[in-house]
Amino acid sequence: MAERLIVIGGDAAGMSAASQARRRRGRDDLEIVAFERGHFTSYSACGIPYWIGGLVPERDQLVARAPETFRDEYDIDVRLQHEVTAIDLDRREVVARDLAGGGEVRAGFDTLVYAVGATPRLPDWARSGVAGVFGVQTLDDGAALRDWLEAEPRPRRAVVVGGGYIGVEMAEALVQRGLDVTLVERGEQPMSTVDDDMAVLVAAAMRGVGIEIRTGVEVTGLTEQDGRVSAVVTDDGSLPADVVVLGLGVRPNTALAEAAGLPLGPSGGVQVDRRMRVLGVPGVWAAGDCVETLHRVSGLPVHVPLGTHANKQGRVAGINIGGGYATFPGVIGTAVTKVCELEVGRTGLRERDAHAAGFEFVSVVIESTNRAGYYPGARPMTVKLIAERPSGRLLGAQIVGWSEAAKRIDALAVALWNGMTVDDMTALDLGYAPPYAPVWDPVLVAARTAVDALATHSR
Numbered sequence: 001m002a003e004r005l006i007v008i009g010g011d012a013a014g015m016s017a018a019s020q021a022r023r024r025r026g027r028d029d030l031e032i033v034a035f036e037r038g039h040f041t042s043y044s045a046c047g048i049p050y051w052i053g054g055l056v057p058e059r060d061q062l063v064a065r066a067p068e069t070f071r072d073e074y075d076i077d078v079r080l081q082h083e084v085t086a087i088d089l090d091r092r093e094v095v096a097r098d099l100a101g102g103g104e105v106r107a108g109f110d111t112l113v114y115a116v117g118a119t120p121r122l123p124d125w126a127r128s129g130v131a132g133v134f135g136v137q138t139l140d141d142g143a144a145l146r147d148w149l150e151a152e153p154r155p156r157r158a159v160v161v162g163g164g165y166i167g168v169e170m171a172e173a174l175v176q177r178g179l180d181v182t183l184v185e186r187g188e189q190p191m192s193t194v195d196d197d198m199a200v201l202v203a204a205a206m207r208g209v210g211i212e213i214r215t216g217v218e219v220t221g222l223t224e225q226d227g228r229v230s231a232v233v234t235d236d237g238s239l240p241a242d243v244v245v246l247g248l249g250v251r252p253n254t255a256l257a258e259a260a261g262l263p264l265g266p267s268g269g270v271q272v273d274r275r276m277r278v279l280g281v282p283g284v285w286a287a288g289d290c291v292e293t294l295h296r297v298s299g300l301p302v303h304v305p306l307g308t309h310a311n312k313q314g315r316v317a318g319i320n321i322g323g324g325y326a327t328f329p330g331v332i333g334t335a336v337t338k339v340c341e342l343e344v345g346r347t348g349l350r351e352r353d354a355h356a357a358g359f360e361f362v363s364v365v366i367e368s369t370n371r372a373g374y375y376p377g378a379r380p381m382t383v384k385l386i387a388e389r390p391s392g393r394l395l396g397a398q399i400v401g402w403s404e405a406a407k408r409i410d411a412l413a414v415a416l417w418n419g420m421t422v423d424d425m426t427a428l429d430l431g432y433a434p435p436y437a438p439v440w441d442p443v444l445v446a447a448r449t450a451v452d453a454l455a456t457h458s459r
Contacts (some may be wrong), residue, residue, distance in 0.1 A: 002031045005321060006094055006109040008084045008256070010036025011043065011138075012307050013288025013314035014115030015070065020318025022074045029339035030322075032076045033107060035096050035277070037083035038140045041067050046307055048142035049166070053173030056195065059146075062139060072302050087112070089281065111283050111321055113313060114257055114270060118250035118305045125221045125233075126246060131223065132229035133244045136166055140145040145400060148243060155179060155242035159232045161219050162199040163190025166338050167247020168202070171211050172340055174245070182212040184219055184232065193335065194398045195350050197365065198384055201400045203264050207344035214239075250305055252290045267303040274327040276317035286428035287313035294330035297348050297395055297416065298357040304331050329334075334413040336406040345409030348416045350394030361390040362453040368406040368442035372434035381405045383446040385412075385422060392421035393455050398447075404436065 003023055007014045018032050034041075042065040060066075070076040079096070082105065086095040093108045121316075130280045132155070134145040155182050158174045160167050163185035174181045177188035183190060183206070190206065190213060201211055214236065223231035223238065233237045252269040254262075263271040263279050269292030270281045277318055278284040289305035291313065309331055319326040334347040347425035354361050363386045371378040381401030397412040400404050415425050425447035432439055440448075 002029055003110040004031045004033065004108060005111045005113065006107060006154055007034040007113040007115060008036050008087075008094065008116060008117035009031065009113075009288065009290075010038070010041040010067075010078060011045070011115070011117060011288070012310035013117070013317075015042045015065065015076075016171055016311050016314030017113045017229075017318035017321065018070070018076050019074055019285055019286070020315050021075060021321040022318075024319065024324055027075045032074075034070070034076055034078045035082040035084050035094070036078065036080050037099065038138050040139045041065060041070060041078060043139045044307070045138065046400040046454025048139065049169035049173040052142060052146055052170065053176040054135075054190070055176070059139070059143060067306060084116075084256060087114075087256055087262075089260055089284070089359050092283075097176045099264075109283075111320070112285065113286065113314075113317055114262065114278070114290060115288045116253045116256065117310075119253040120250055121248040122245055122246070123219070123248070125219065127409050128222060130222050130224045130229050131227055132242065133246070135246045136170060137250065143435075145243075145245065149177060149179075153242075157240050158182070158243045159184060159239050159246065160242040160247055161232070162247035162249065163187070163213075163215075164192065164247050164249050165335070167212045167245070168206065169337060170245045171206065171210070171248060174243075175209055175211060180212075181210070182214060182241075182381045184214045184217050184234060184239070186216070188215055188282040190215070191339075191344065193350075194344065194346050194364075194400070195352075195384065196342075198382065198398045198400050200384060202339055202342065205339050209340045221458055250289065252292070252303055252305075254290055257286070257290070262286070262368050263300045265292040265303050269293075269301075269303045271301075274329065275320045275325075276313055276328060277320070279377075284335060285317045287317045293328065296330040298331050298353065300357060302331065302333070304333050306331075308333060332413060332416050334409060336409060338406065343399070343400060343401055343403075343406035345399040346397065347409050347413040348394065350396060350398070351386060354386055354395050359395060359397055362387050362389055362450065362457055363387075364446060364450050365444065366446045368440075368445050369438055370401060370442075371436060372438050374456060375434040377403065379403055380409075381442050383408075383442045385446045385450045387422045387454060389454060390458055392420055392423050392451065394420055394425065399442075401442075408441075408443055421446045422454070426451060
């Protein structure tokens with residue numbers, strides 16, 4: 001009899017694992033069943049704000065592989081609208097609820113991949129059931145929000161709660177749809193993934209396109225009228241709202257895992273080894289936003305929910321399930337985004353991360369341009385580097401600027417990944433031409449400045 005692989009979760013990590021396992025195991029040798037509670041497989045959740053804002057015209061453009069592709073080309077039994085409600089490790093079976101047809105399904109497994117992603121952080125006030133309040137975690141979530149925005153009466157005033165990636169990107173998308181938008185952030189600045197001195201540049205760009213920002217404000221409740229949200233109540237007064245979008249971040253979706261007895265780490269994610277095997281549980285693997293992984297700079301376990309990691313981790317799990325050998329080496333937290341035309345990139349540790357990890361360090365901030373100053377279209381760029389004292393090893397980097405800014409973070413990410421010092425980086429052979437960079441690229445200017453700062457501190 002063929003072995004059975006069950007995958008819980010039909011997005012990046014789960015379907016990458018299933019596809020890789022299928023490529024390495026014959027159809028007669030391995031049966032694969034994937035349970036997905038939503039209506040879609042393998043889609044770009046990161047693209048949802050651009051679909052909401054109208055930059056991406058069609059929803060299905062965000063779907064990389066439809067369920068039919070997996071069924072027909074990979075012989076993977078994809079079961080949409082099936083929510084797994086229990087994992088029984090002793091009986092080696094899962095229990096799933098058929099959300100469309102009703103009833104319960106039990107399916108045994110030889111091997112299990114747990115890839116259920118992350119779940120939005122929901123404060124108590126967001127659980128009230130008032131219509132018009134949306135998280136934006138899945139494509140189904142995005143479809144529900146878009147339906148609300150296009151239904152009568154058309155919303156005119158939006159409040160976005162939380163200033164992380166999703167919050168900032170959704171604020172921009174709602175402005176592009178013509179809504180009056182207020183972003184409420186409990187911290188001192190939006191975009192807490194960078195340090196405050198860099199985030200203030202992001203806030204200025206957001207205000208420049210008409211987004212009102214309220215920082216240092218805590219949301220405490222909602223006001224409704226006829227069952228629809230009418231205002232957001234804060235500790236600094238009420239804000240009128242016809243629609244509320246939550247951007248409060250996510251946590252690992254581990255309710256099923258915890259109930260089944262899978263080990264959770266200090267970050268809250270499922271604990272796995274470098275091959276993506278769940279620690280101490282034979283035949284069970286996990287990947288994606290539900291797991292914790294090693295931060296290569298701090299050496300600490302972290303939860304960094306990004307599609308890039310989910311796809312790689314799923315691929316690693318699938319290769320190993322299929323009989324090959326692969327490992328996932330950890331993360332450094334590289335990410336980019338944009339706010340209107342302002343680009344933001346970061347990698348490695350922020351100042352507060354470096355403090356928490358016990359590093360002695362210097363940080364430097366430089367101002368430069370994306371092109372030679374005399375070339376048309378030259379725009380400002382701010383680069384921040386954090387380097388260990390006294391070694392000079394790069395610990396983290398952040399970039400905020402206009403055209404061609406964000407992807408420069410990749411050069412810094414490669415340097416960080418390979419343990420380079422800022423002194424090493426001053427000699428990097430980076431590309432130069434006036435349309436693309438000054439003769440001293442901003443990355444090199446920042447590295448030189450960091451070297452000087454280290455020398456000053458060593459005196």
